[in-house]
Amino acid sequence: MTRAQRKVFALLTEGLSAEQCNRLDQLLEQREGSPYSTLSWLRMPPGEPTPRAVLERLNAIRELALSPDASQQLHQNRLLQLAREAGQTAVYQLKEYEQARRHGTLVALMIETAATLTDEIVDLNDRLIGSFFTKSKNKYERAFAEQGKAINDKVRLYAKVGAALVDARDQGRDPFAAIEAIVPWDSFSASVKEAAELARDQDFDALSLIGEHYPQLRRYGPALIETLRLRPAPIARELIEAVEVLRENRGGLRKVPQYAPLGFIRKRWEAYVLGPEGIDRRFYELCVMAELKNSLRSGDVAVAGSRQFRDFEDYLMPHPEFDRRLTQGELHVAVPTTGAAYIEERMSLLRNALDQTNTLAREDQLPDAELNTTGLKISPLENSVPKEAEALRDALSSMLPHVKITDLLMEVDRWTGFTRHFTHLKTNEPVKDSSLLLTAILADATNLGLGKMAVSCPGTSPAKLSWLVAWHIRDETFSKALAEMVNHQHRIPFAAHWGEGTTSSSDGQRYRAGGRGEAGGQVNAKYGSDRASPSTLTSPTSTRPSTSK
Numbered sequence: 001m002t003r004a005q006r007k008v009f010a011l012l013t014e015g016l017s018a019e020q021c022n023r024l025d026q027l028l029e030q031r032e033g034s035p036y037s038t039l040s041w042l043r044m045p046p047g048e049p050t051p052r053a054v055l056e057r058l059n060a061i062r063e064l065a066l067s068p069d070a071s072q073q074l075h076q077n078r079l080l081q082l083a084r085e086a087g088q089t090a091v092y093q094l095k096e097y098e099q100a101r102r103h104g105t106l107v108a109l110m111i112e113t114a115a116t117l118t119d120e121i122v123d124l125n126d127r128l129i130g131s132f133f134t135k136s137k138n139k140y141e142r143a144f145a146e147q148g149k150a151i152n153d154k155v156r157l158y159a160k161v162g163a164a165l166v167d168a169r170d171q172g173r174d175p176f177a178a179i180e181a182i183v184p185w186d187s188f189s190a191s192v193k194e195a196a197e198l199a200r201d202q203d204f205d206a207l208s209l210i211g212e213h214y215p216q217l218r219r220y221g222p223a224l225i226e227t228l229r230l231r232p233a234p235i236a237r238e239l240i241e242a243v244e245v246l247r248e249n250r251g252g253l254r255k256v257p258q259y260a261p262l263g264f265i266r267k268r269w270e271a272y273v274l275g276p277e278g279i280d281r282r283f284y285e286l287c288v289m290a291e292l293k294n295s296l297r298s299g300d301v302a303v304a305g306s307r308q309f310r311d312f313e314d315y316l317m318p319h320p321e322f323d324r325r326l327t328q329g330e331l332h333v334a335v336p337t338t339g340a341a342y343i344e345e346r347m348s349l350l351r352n353a354l355d356q357t358n359t360l361a362r363e364d365q366l367p368d369a370e371l372n373t374t375g376l377k378i379s380p381l382e383n384s385v386p387k388e389a390e391a392l393r394d395a396l397s398s399m400l401p402h403v404k405i406t407d408l409l410m411e412v413d414r415w416t417g418f419t420r421h422f423t424h425l426k427t428n429e430p431v432k433d434s435s436l437l438l439t440a441i442l443a444d445a446t447n448l449g450l451g452k453m454a455v456s457c458p459g460t461s462p463a464k465l466s467w468l469v470a471w472h473i474r475d476e477t478f479s480k481a482l483a484e485m486v487n488h489q490h491r492i493p494f495a496a497h498w499g500e501g502t503t504s505s506s507d508g509q510r511y512r513a514g515g516r517g518e519a520g521g522q523v524n525a526k527y528g529s530d531r532a533s534p535s536t537l538t539s540p541t542s543t544r545p546s547t548s549k
Helices: 002-013 018-026 038-043 051-062 076-087 091-095 099-146 148-171 175-182 185-198 206-227 234-248 267-273 281-298 319-328 339-362 387-399 405-416 434-445 450-456 462-472 475-491 493-498
Strands: 230-232 301-303 369-372 375-378 510-516 530-534
Touching: 002 099, 018 099, 038 051, 038 091, 038 099, 051 099, 051 206, 076 099, 091 099, 099 148, 099 206, 099 281, 148 175, 148 185, 175 185, 206 234, 206 267, 206 281, 230 234, 234 281, 234 301, 267 281, 281 301, 339 369, 405 434, 405 475, 434 450, 434 462, 450 462, 475 493
Parallel strands: none
Antiparallel strands: 230 301, 369 375, 510 530
């Protein structure tokens, strides 16, 4: 274990220069003008999160100039474990580490901290852009409501004028005299000007007011696009070219260069971005940032160093490594390694299933269904539980003893030993006080919180519970404990009555209901664009249900 740990730290510190090592050590020193170290400042929440505060921390990590390949040197879970361990370690303890361990731990922590800050700044931009649209829409609707009475007066006046003009035409009278009979001409002329001022744009769109938020965007937008390293999919390359134009002209030029790309601009934005004098810089930047937000959310644009907006290619094996293993037969996977072979295999299974369905349909042996030239008819489900069973259920429920949930958890732990999976983050040792562990789990399950749970349970404290949660309770320990209980359930003889879980479905079957679903241009990744009707019938090919409850 010691040799493996040393190898991990060697991989993380490989290629670090003396200057970089010195900068890592400076993270543990007191920050100028602050009572805290730079590392504590980086790990400290920035109060009310603002783009400037988050970008300042992110740029401080970028100044370390760590290699972008450092996170690829070892497994992501191991990197996350090191970062979590460092996050629970005091600064003075990190100073006492030997040099290789100290630098390797700080590299892992900085990589994870940078990923967290990157996700936070992208999320902040998402919320700010969304607030621009919301505020503009609310202001637009509020102004329309305030002008409602004046608009109504104008509509009623013009309705009278219109009726008088129609009547004058039918009777061959002077139309101007007909108008002056209702309202003096000077008043009518003034009302026309007022109506022009009250009228909204032809599209009746609140987007015209979003330009008022441009100064707020300028306060953080240039720093944001300068900091983020964006990786576009082919469909978003023109958008990223527009981002590069803004990055090159971030000095506040009044006009956008003529070579700026325009293909990404949606029809809704065209009237505002492309004005009579050319490209409107305010709306162009707002449009770029809004489309960037949408592309990040859809996955068309990835962010290097991010966790939530990570490039999908980063999850895959590098192409050279894949080609080498494929050539040498070292992939050892249970599926075909080429797309053509995989599709042929799945098509063969599909053809066999369709042939079997056709055979059953011809012999009228489809279970609870009838398929003929008129369509598919499904037998309605009937309640298979007799009324006597409900009375028996109530009788059995009254016979069950009333036990405390803590006693029940302790009994389940004696059966399964699931608490042994909540190991220490650093030493992998199990929890010594299982009752304290179950108290922390119960606080999470009931949303009571550690503070209120500590008050409710004599003999414990929020500090004890917080320490245990920080070092023992993680996603992977929860997963292992849950798997332990599920496996124990399947070993119980009575579980044979539940079946193997292969005849239930999470979303039911879907049957063609006619028509197409392409009117809105939406295509579901699982069911395509065909309209279908879900059924509560079970499917023999559906997923296995969870037995965790």
